[in-house]
Amino acid sequence: MAEKPILYYFDGRGRMESIRWLLATAGVEFEEVFLETREQYLKLQEDGLLLFQQVPLVEIDGMKLTQSRAILSYLAAKYNLYGKDLKETTLINMYTDGTMDLIFLITVVYFKPAEEKEKEIELILEKAKNRYFCVFEKILKNHGQDYLVGNKFSWADIQLLEVILMVEELCANVLSEFPLLQAFKKRISNIPTIKKFLQPGSQRKPPPDERYLTTVRKVLQF
Structure with missing residues (x-):
């Protein structure tokens, strides 16, 4: 073993x-x-x-x-959480780079002085909705599939769920304008190993x- x-x-x-x-x-x-x-x-x-x-x-x-x-x-x-070819792998890299940028913003905000933290959180929420979540909502809408890339569960889906949950800790209704992401969150959260985690x-x-x-x-x- x-x-x-x-x-x-x-x-x-x-x-x-x-x-x-x-x-x-x-x-x-x-x-x-x-x-x-x-x-x-x-x-x-x-x-x-x-x-x-x-x-x-x-x-x-x-x-x-x-x-x-x-x-x-x-x-x-x-x-086996990557794409089946170079094109899909590149898309997964692109999407995970985007979600990682947002994850990093959230990670560092906790280290900010109290007087800066509230303003930084407002900026994060604005970026989450208008720079990131709107993009993923559009991706899901355009291809009409359950997953972000190649209709196959991948690293990109895992990391998008991770950052959705992180942003929801800052604002519980942040997905109110994104029905496809709401459905995505529910769907990915019910994958057995993720549900366990x-x-x-x-x-x-x-x-x-x-x-x-x-x-x-x-x-x-x-």
Whole structure:
């Protein structure tokens, strides 16, 4: 039996959460090593495991992978969550790059000072609706299929659901103008492995709290 992937990151979302989503959706069990001290982080660097001195780090298939985009691409290909040809793969890359941009905006807003946070959230919601969700609504409308690319479930669908749920945490009715995305959310959420991941007690992480923010600042010293 193959060894379980090992994920090295903080006990929170950040850049590792999309990786957790992809593994969980593929039905792959994984272990986690949580960084809680500066010394743990420096030890990974000293051991030459952090190629660009950054986490996340994923140990899988005899490799120690860094850079979240590269890790996600590898996992999507490994678990048949990419397109059937170069064109479909490129579309999936394009859509996931878009959703990752939005995920990053949400990820960093929690680190903003309180006086800036409310204004930043308003900007995120505006961009979510008028730059991102409108695009995916149109994609679904134009091809009339259940999934974003090639009428086949892919990494693009997983990451779109992830970011929809993240934005809904900021504004519960953000999908009110997007009926196709509402149906998409319901459909993808009911895929068995995703449904399991969305249940309490899974390895899905909650929105960042003060403990998580303090730990990240302490370990990375910023």
